[in-house]
Amino acid sequence: MTPKPFALPALCAAMMLAGVATHAQTAAVTIRDAWVREPMGNRNMTGAFVVVENNTDKPLAIVAASSDISDKVELHEMKNEGGMMQMSPVSKISVPAHGKVELKPGSFHVMLFDMKKKVADGDKIKLTLTLDDGTKLTSDAAVRKPASQR
Numbered sequence: 001m002t003p004k005p006f007a008l009p010a011l012c013a014a015m016m017l018a019g020v021a022t023h024a025q026t027a028a029v030t031i032r033d034a035w036v037r038e039p040m041g042n043r044n045m046t047g048a049f050v051v052v053e054n055n056t057d058k059p060l061a062i063v064a065a066s067s068d069i070s071d072k073v074e075l076h077e078m079k080n081e082g083g084m085m086q087m088s089p090v091s092k093i094s095v096p097a098h099g100k101v102e103l104k105p106g107s108f109h110v111m112l113f114d115m116k117k118k119v120a121d122g123d124k125i126k127l128t129l130t131l132d133d134g135t136k137l138t139s140d141a142a143v144r145k146p147a148s149q150r
């Protein structure tokens with residue numbers, strides 16, 4: 001029995017279509033490189049950082065964050081005010097259409113307060129961000145000691 005010569009191209013086309021559809025669905029908004037700063041000394045609060053990419057045509061915003069390790073999680077911004085680094089809560093963090101926002105030390109970040117247990121370099125916690133359109137993005141965030149503290 002020899003396969004029908006036209007069977008293979010038809011299958012390929014079907015697989016390509018399926019591939020494109022799946023890709024478009026999963027890539028609308030992505031979250032990556034989540035990490036948490038190892039708390040300094042005996043403090044039970046710290047910052048969490050992540051990159052959020054918006055591949056859609058409409059601007060989005062991060063409006064809330066939550067974590068399995070803390071019931072008090074805030075969105076923060078760190079700014080240089082009169083030579084002093086000050087951080088303050090913000091109600092949202094914009095993610096431009098076809099753009100990204102990088103939550104990083106010295107800039108926007110997620111603040112975890114009253115952490116339920118001590119975490120150290122190598123641990124993992126769950127970090128969930130909620131967008132203004134209702135999307136929830138969850139990621140495992142690795143606890144790391146920043147290079148400057150090693």
Ligand SMILES: [Cu+2]
Pocket residue numbers: 047076077087088109110111
């Ligand atoms: Cu903060």
